[in-house]
Amino acid sequence: MRKLALALSLMASPALATGLQIEVAGEANGTITVDLFEDVAPGHVERITTLAEAGEYDGVVFHRVIEGFMAQTGDVKFGRIGEDMRMAGMGGSDLPNLPAEFSDISFERGVIGMARSAHPDSANSQFFIMFAPAPHLNGQYTVIGEVTEGMEIVDAIKLGKGRNGAVLGEPDRMVKVTVTE
Numbered sequence: 001m002r003k004l005a006l007a008l009s010l011m012a013s014p015a016l017a018t019g020l021q022i023e024v025a026g027e028a029n030g031t032i033t034v035d036l037f038e039d040v041a042p043g044h045v046e047r048i049t050t051l052a053e054a055g056e057y058d059g060v061v062f063h064r065v066i067e068g069f070m071a072q073t074g075d076v077k078f079g080r081i082g083e084d085m086r087m088a089g090m091g092g093s094d095l096p097n098l099p100a101e102f103s104d105i106s107f108e109r110g111v112i113g114m115a116r117s118a119h120p121d122s123a124n125s126q127f128f129i130m131f132a133p134a135p136h137l138n139g140q141y142t143v144i145g146e147v148t149e150g151m152e153i154v155d156a157i158k159l160g161k162g163r164n165g166a167v168l169g170e171p172d173r174m175v176k177v178t179v180t181e
Helices: 002-012 042-053 151-155
Strands: 019-025 030-036 060-066 070-073 111-114 127-130 143-149 173-180
Touching (some): 019 143, 030 151, 042 173, 143 151
Antiparallel strands (some): 019 173, 111 143
């Protein structure tokens, strides 16, 4: 149903074919292919692709991974492999935060959303990939895309511990993030 609604919106306004290839290493090893929804969240997609093209996501860990919920990454300030992980998840890029671009797309398995603080206009560089549907996020977070290949890689990402899903020890990481067209 979600894909049909998206297909209808794409027919109404043609969009560029933008996506990502995310090479993951750690407990999960492989490539995740992502279709970015530039027609749904143009500002957020522009931010993600700008950071990816600059190599900002390369070496960034999945710092928060909650079984049955989501895997979060993208802290380009504090989330690099080999650095002090105690601040991972607390930072973003040097670019300004983004205004929310909420849509009616549901947070289903494989959907990617922008992480933010309590303020709706605080998304910056962090994003999360859904393991399962989470309807409580609908209309509360910006949807930026969905996994089209490699969901088995997402499922294999090292899980975090506790209610907040903090990853202990050596977290899985994005080795290389490449923008595709």
